[in-house]
Amino acid sequence: MTLPPFVSPTDPAAGRADLFLRYLDYYRESALAKASALPEDALRSSLLPSGWTPLELLKHLRYVELRWIEWGFEGTAVPEPWGDRRDDRWYVAPTETVDEVAAELRAQGAHTRAVVEGHDLAAVGAPGPRWDGAPPATLERVLFHLLQEYARHVGHLDIVAELSGGPTGE
Known part of the structure; x- marks a missing residue:
């Protein structure tokens, strides 16, 4: 398993958007490598x-x-925003492969990158059902949320990988 290089706090960055994208890329690729x-x-x-x-x-x-x-920031109509769930839990069909799931995750990451590179971090998301009646968040707040979600879940995956005899740590 080859993990991407960790984003050090001392690595120069072009700005906050660049920093968010590098951390998201790191955590995304770390999750994929571990799995x-x-x-x-x-x-x-x-x-x-x-x-x-x-x-x-x-x-x-x-x-x-x-x-x-x-669905949130862009306000795009998404046919199945909860397509990762079935019967109130995460779900992957038996026919879905790790390569397919990985390709979809990377494609989603490429879309995220394009959105971030095309907007200011202070831009406010489009109104829509994702916000459940609350005012839409800024892109920066959305990215901060995504970053914490990735960091938390990569930590979960570290534990499961260790229990399975797989790769651990950074």
Whole structure:
């Protein structure tokens, strides 16, 4: 497993948007590297009482970006914003492969990058159902939320990978 280089606080950045994007890229690729290093049975089974699997977590991360960037900030009508869920839990169809889920997550990341590069961080999201009646957030707030979501879930994946005999740490 080869992880991307960690984004050091002392690495020069072109600005806050660049910093957000580099951290999101790091965490996205870290999650993909950790999950991809696991055997198929460990990707699709759970060692936790909550029951989620590493492959489900990857799909969830793709939908998190979709919900917050496309459905939320951009206000795009998304046919299935909760397509990562079924029966009130994360879901991956038996026919979905890790390569397909990884490609969708990377494509979503590319979309996020394009949105961030095309907007000021102070831009306010479009009104829409994502906000559930609250005023839309700025792009910076959305990115901060995405970053904490990724960091938290990569930590979860560290634990599951360790329990499965897979790669751990940074």
